[in-house]
Amino acid sequence: MKKLSNFIVVCTCGLTLFMVLLIYLIVSVGYENVVGQRAEKHAKNISDMTFNSLYQIMRKGWSQKDVAEFLDGNRKLFSGTNVNIVIFQSESLAARYGRAYDVSPDQHVKDVFKNGITASIRTGPVIRHIYPLVATSECLGCHANSRSGEVLGVIDSRINIAEELKETRSKIIMFLALIALIPLSAAFFLARRFSNRMSSSLADLHGRIEGVNKVSDLKSLEIQDLELGFSEFTSMFDEMKKVIGKLRDVAIDKDVLEFEVKLLERFIITSEIVRDWKAHVCHILIEINSIIETYFFFSLFMVDEESYDLEVFWRNTPSDQTKAFFETVIREKLSQSPRFGHVANVNIIHNVALPLATLPPLNVADIELQTKSLFLEAPRIGGIVGIGVISELGQHSARALVIESILATLLNVVGSVKAIYRYTKELEFYSTRDPLTNLCNQRVMWEMLNVEIERAARHDYCFALLHLDVDNFKIINDSYGHVFGDKILQGVSEIVKSALRRGDIPARYGGDEFSVILPETDGQQAYLVAQRIVDDLKEISFTPLDGGALKVSVSIGVSQFPTHARTSKELFMMADNMRQKAKYAGKNQVAIPSDDDLAEVYRMIGEKNIMIMKAIEEKVIEPYFQPIVNVATGLVDAHEVLMRINLPDGKVMCAEEFVDIAESMGVISKMDYILMEKAFRKASASAYRGLLFINISPKALILSEFIPTVRRLTREYGINPSNIVFEITERETVKNMALLERFVLDLKLENYKFAIDDFGAGFSSYQYLKRFPVDFLKVEGDFVRGMTNVGGVDMAIVKSIATLAHGLGIQTVGEYVENQDILKAVGEVGLTYAQGYHVGLPSAELIIDELPDGSGSGVKKV
Structure with a gap:
């Protein structure tokens, strides 16, 4: 996190540096332009002076020696300065008299020779003034081969201002550095003073805020104002005080919040409810007591329009008097309610979570004053219509509000616990039973068949398996409808059960097929049982909706352990094959395997292996x-x-x-x-x-x-x-x-x-x-x-x-x-x-839709 004092110093340093650089740039560029212009004038003056001196020598009639002395003097004059003069001759003069300087003309000099126009050129720190020597009529006396207006030579005056600029820039930098120390020192001093003042004020404010742990502590922040040193911060603190005042009005005490959270954490539904919902509710009561002392809570469930069950869950074993007081209070409370006043039958069921301990005695006043309850107009999940809790709250009015606020949650939890328990028990029952006939279903049949094989092998006895189906059931179902078909299946199941002993295990295998496990039964006895089922069915008839009487028959196959097979799969396969044999033989009969049948079945099994x-x-x-x-x-x-x-x-x-x-x-x-x-x-x-x-x-x-x-x-x-x-x-x-x-x-x-x-x-x-x-x-x-x-x-x-x-x-x-x-x-x-087949049949290919971009989505609407 940035500190304001550091921020001020850094910003001041940055701004000062920026201003120094900007001033340096402006002064440097301006000075360079001034020096350049001055150098240009100086170079022009030197060129003019050189020309005038050279012209005077030429007018009086010069010799080669005079020119050499002039040039040598000119060199000595500017030796050790930043000025350099070079005189170039035209090609004709150079050929006639030789070159005065051993320097080749550059392009700028050549251009002046060509056009005869004076040129001022700046190349970096070098200022040049190139002056043409143009022949006049007076010059033609000596230069007979020249013509008027011809450029006979060029004076190139050069001034290098690099050293002057370097020296000047150094002085500017030193001056600006001294100037920059003033704002930097001021910024550091102000930041230090500001930081000290803010630190002392904020330390005071921090100490007061640290003392705030609950709503009542917020008042300490209003005892006196804080002097923060700046009107802006003082205004900010004033706004903070307003916020604190509003927080005091709407906030909930931290302890109460923790109390509510701890209570709600106990309302967790676990897989244990599958075993016993009442035990789970007792566990919730024990968990609540780890937070607040709670004597009991009750839940009211609707059984039917005129009957209700009231389940009371006591923490410890109550006295008979306490039970009587509670029943008196709750019945009076229900009678006063417009929703339950007409109810004549309320069955009160008492449950104890920790029966080894005794509950403190409670009188009617205790129960009335300390009980918080909630009743609904219509039953919720699990049939629950009301709930109540009695706990020792003392003077904790806020906690009493919490108890009231969580009653709806507790009601839903208890209702859900009972509903899940009831649904699970129903599912467990129907997971083992065929819902139409109430016989064991196929899965249980296989489990019981495996158990019977293990038991028979251990105790060395035989048992039999019957497998049967209703003859022509599909025709009957299609002709008279599924309702009548279900009635036939129910009737056949009753005939099967009536033909069996106690301990025999009938099961609906699926569709119109039934299986029966006959413990400690040999093949001949099993055949007699199967024949009894066939004969009993001949004695009854079924009445369709359009009247008349319909006779139904079954075909039954018999197999015996261990004579015919030693595994459940093989035993069932044998009985099923015999069922089919009975059908092929004319239906309405029983088939038990012969030696040839056994050989054929085992041959098929071997081929499949x-x-x-x-x-x-x-x-x-x-x-x-x-x-x-x-x-x-x-x-x-x-x-x-x-x-x-x-x-x-x-x-x-x-x-x-x-x-x-x-x-x-x-x-x-x-x-x-x-x-x-x-x-x-x-x-x-x-x-x-x-x-x-x-x-x-x-x-x-x-x-x-x-x-x-x-x-x-x-x-x-x-x-x-x-x-x-x-x-x-x-x-x-x-x-x-x-x-x-x-x-x-x-x-x-x-x-x-x-x-x-x-x-x-x-x-x-x-x-x-x-x-x-x-x-x-x-x-x-x-x-x-x-x-x-x-x-x-x-x-x-x-x-x-x-x-x-x-x-x-x-x-x-x-x-x-x-x-x-x-x-x-x-x-x-x-x-x-x-x-299922209505959705789609199994196929060797996947169903894949194509998106606009050509990529497979993996889904297709059907």
Whole structure:
């Protein structure tokens, strides 16, 4: 920061130097012109004197000796001076008498010989006067060969004024230097005096300002005026006093501000609310008590129009009398409110944060006087309609205002905590259940199947798996509509459940397919259960909207562990093949594998094993790109990279036909690397700048070579890591979640993004959401596809997921968007992106729009 005294000295020095230079320049140039003009006159006079002397010698009749003596005398006369005279002869005289000076004429002399005109020339410090000797009639007596008016010679008088100018300039500089000392000395003296005066005044002002730490201290600045020494600064200080007066009127005490900040810092919503919202609210109460002693706070929730829940959170265990006093006060307060006066049923629930300690006794007066409350006309998020806090504020009126001001914030926090907890619990339920039939969903079926295989192998017993579907369901659905189709699925699920024992596990696999796990059941017993389902369905009929009765049948396949298969994938494949066999045999029946069936299935598995290894060796794995559209803009901002295998006959095999086998072989990671390399190569070649979603098994993420391979591929093809989104799938179970978390965080630090695939369909989804820095949630497609169904369960689930994601700042993708109605519903619930056959089919090429400048934007409106 500059000092004013230094600034004055520097400015004065600069101005003085500038003036000295300016004066020196003016005086020097002026003097040089005067000396030059004087030298010109002197040179002319010398030329005239030389000519007159020479002319007199010529008139009396001169000889060569006379001329030589004259010239020699002329040299001696100006020897040691700054004057030099040279007499040049014409060519004719020089040839006749010889040259008087051994000097060749320059161009100026030649010009005077030629035109006979006197010339005055200045070349630097040298002043020249060139005088022509013109022949007259009198001269022709001696110079018979000349003619009148001819230039017989030239007198070149030269005066060098360099020494004179140098001496004069030195004197001027010395004089100006002495003159400059006067303003510089004055500036230094004034700056010193000004600095001392300002320093003492500002030190006094600084001391007073340092004493101001809260609003009341501002008064000390008004005790007396400060003498700053200058009217301008005094006026400035007067204005400062006015500002201080205004600050005193509007400022908030620093302690109160810190108090409010500390309170608000405690209102942080964490992932712990997923476990127990009440425990989280108790934690908030404990945190508030670290700032100010707070006995309890309560929150009022609307259950329905005539019923409310009032949750009371006590810091410590209250006495029964204190509870009774509180209930009396709160019921009276509610009865006096026009909003709650008609409410007959208020269920008061008491919760204690620290039950081992006892709360000090409170009477009715304490509760009435120290309670700050806020009630709303309409319920907010979580159904909350009111909140109240009782704390020991004493005489702190400002803090009481703070408590009142944060009630709205506390109300929103508590309401949000309960809402998130409720939404999460609903999501957890529906993540394991099919919303239409309330059976386990496909993801849970696979988890339970793996668990049952481990248990059966450990305890050495067999169990069976049934897989069935409704015969001709597509025709029924198309003929009678989705509502009637849903009714059939619900009816079939009830028949299936009624045929099972306690402990059997029925599940809706998807569409019209169902699976049933029968623990400790052999093949023959499983066949009987399946036949019972077939027979029970024959006994009932379904009534469409147009009347009549419709019979429904199912085809069921049976497989047994460990007789038919030893892995979950193979066991399911066997049951599914038997289901298809039952269909081909005429439907409405049960099929259990024979020895020939087992041989055929294992032959197919072996052929696929060979095909997969050959595909890896020949690198015929190809990426297909399915567009993902931004619901708000209609632009394709992203693509999901899907794996395909090019077969020798020109056909393309989809991933679902070989992924399970590739995973069981342990080669899926190699296929992923080939897929990524080809996808990145295409993206680079087409200058694609959108997002690429890539399905990765969690087990692939924790391989030591995964991160180096991804780094190498992105660098090699110039792909921005922030454009790569790894979809974490649940194809395989990862036991070491901490290791997976470390690998995910390492990739996240390099700007790669992550998405949870099929969110809402399994337990692991929530573990991933809690532990990993997720950027996208891809909502389970069955929920999205069912959003337009009657009943609204799927719609409620997707809304809950959208609300949860929005609260966590995560973008969402709705899968299985198969028509315009679903796309519209996706936009209405607030999902960010949509993906499905209605948006676009998988293609071997990326969708890239062209900008006017010809560069690929990476997006296209669809």
